[in-house]
Amino acid sequence: MALLTDNFGRQITYLRLAVTDRCNLRCQYCMPARGIDIVDRKELLTYKEMYRITRVLSELGVNKIRLTGGEPFVRKNFVDFLEMLSFNDKLDEINITTNGALISKHIATLEKLKINTVNLSIDSLSKEKFAEITRRDVFDEVYKTLELLEKSSLTLKLNIVVQSGINTDEIIDFVNFTKNRDIAVRFIEEMPFNGVGQRKTTTVWDYTKILDLIQSNYSEIKPLSSEKSSTSRNFKVAGYRGSFGIIPAFTRTICGDCNRIRITATGLFKNCLFDEGVFNIRDFIRKGASDDDLKKLFLSIVKEKPENGFVAEANRKKNNNISESMSTIGG
Numbered sequence: 001m002a003l004l005t006d007n008f009g010r011q012i013t014y015l016r017l018a019v020t021d022r023c024n025l026r027c028q029y030c031m032p033a034r035g036i037d038i039v040d041r042k043e044l045l046t047y048k049e050m051y052r053i054t055r056v057l058s059e060l061g062v063n064k065i066r067l068t069g070g071e072p073f074v075r076k077n078f079v080d081f082l083e084m085l086s087f088n089d090k091l092d093e094i095n096i097t098t099n100g101a102l103i104s105k106h107i108a109t110l111e112k113l114k115i116n117t118v119n120l121s122i123d124s125l126s127k128e129k130f131a132e133i134t135r136r137d138v139f140d141e142v143y144k145t146l147e148l149l150e151k152s153s154l155t156l157k158l159n160i161v162v163q164s165g166i167n168t169d170e171i172i173d174f175v176n177f178t179k180n181r182d183i184a185v186r187f188i189e190e191m192p193f194n195g196v197g198q199r200k201t202t203t204v205w206d207y208t209k210i211l212d213l214i215q216s217n218y219s220e221i222k223p224l225s226s227e228k229s230s231t232s233r234n235f236k237v238a239g240y241r242g243s244f245g246i247i248p249a250f251t252r253t254i255c256g257d258c259n260r261i262r263i264t265a266t267g268l269f270k271n272c273l274f275d276e277g278v279f280n281i282r283d284f285i286r287k288g289a290s291d292d293d294l295k296k297l298f299l300s301i302v303k304e305k306p307e308n309g310f311v312a313e314a315n316r317k318k319n320n321n322i323s324e325s326m327s328t329i330g331g
């Protein structure tokens with residue numbers, strides 16, 4: 001079987017697929033309060049097209065998929081799409097990233113479908129601050145989801161974007177949250193992907209600063225071994241049940257082991273979070289591409305995967321400033 005391998009010998013096994021660019025929240029670091037450009041519905045990949053792309057990629061060695069967005073549960077019939085995907089026996093893992101505001105009623109179905117991991121984004125444990133960050137009053141529902149997920153058979157990870165001057169005072173609260181809970185919390189460096197610069201991003205709260213703060217608060221922090229391609233470096237406070245991780249999303253020290261590609265909700269193929277998109281697969285499919293055409297295309301475009309996110313950023317031609325929203329890229 002031909003496998004997707006780039007020019008640096010990295011094998012691509014992981015697809016992040018954005019199922020929509022729409023969202024029910026308006027997180028300050030991701031979207032402007034008003035006036036975000038959303039695309040016409042017919043520009044979005046259909047579920048059938050997404051299923052086909054996934055099936056072809058799985059025949060080229062992709063065995064793990066993350067569904068994201070926008071907010072995946074905003075798209076009608078998303079749970080039915082998950083069911084379709086779960087029939088693909090070449091996929092070992094189906095994971096979801098969600099803001100959790102719409103999913104409490106679906107958790108039993110997610111368990112039945114054997115979804116592996118749910119990454120729940122929750123940037124504050126304070127209802128007021130959560131509302132300030134997301135510009136929506138949904139903390140109680142998100143927290144209810146968190147508690148239901150914790151009781152479920154699904155693996156739960158919490159995503160926290162570390163926002164200078166906003167929630168850095170809660171970093172230790174989040175680490176303490178893992179004391180008696182079997183949960184992984186992951187601190188993400190804030191990136192400038194915020195849909196036309198609502199927040200001025202300073203990279204002051206980078207990986208090192210976050211880790212230094214945590215280390216200075218506990219007598220023993222143990223590094224955990226993780227998969228080579230993991231996006232986070234993971235640790236545990238000695239004696240704590242859960243763990244914490246830090247994702248150097250902006251300082252990009254993890255690119256050497258990258259095994260990921262992304263496809264946006266409109267079918268734009270991205271080799272790297274920081275590139276501006278390599279090829280529109282939706283248009284290729286709609287012009288009648290066969291499965292073989294798709295395979296040839298994928299095998300050739302992964303060869304263009306840049307060595308790291310800095311090279312990808314430097315190669316951008318159209319949008320030199322990386323200011324598109326993560327909701328369009330698929331975080």
Ligand code: SAM
Pocket residue numbers: 023029030068069070071072097098099119120121159160161188189190191192193194249326327330331
């Ligand atoms: N709506 C879902 C959610 O919030 O989990 C999925 C899509 S969201 C774009 C995926 C992840 O990207 C979330 O954890 C979110 O916090 C993160 N994200 C969005 N904008 C970001 C930014 N500018 N810097 C760092 N992470 C960001």
Ligand code: SF4
Pocket residue numbers: 023024025026027030031069070071099121326327
């Ligand atoms: Fe929506 Fe997720 Fe972006 Fe927040 S981070 S606005 S929940 S897509």
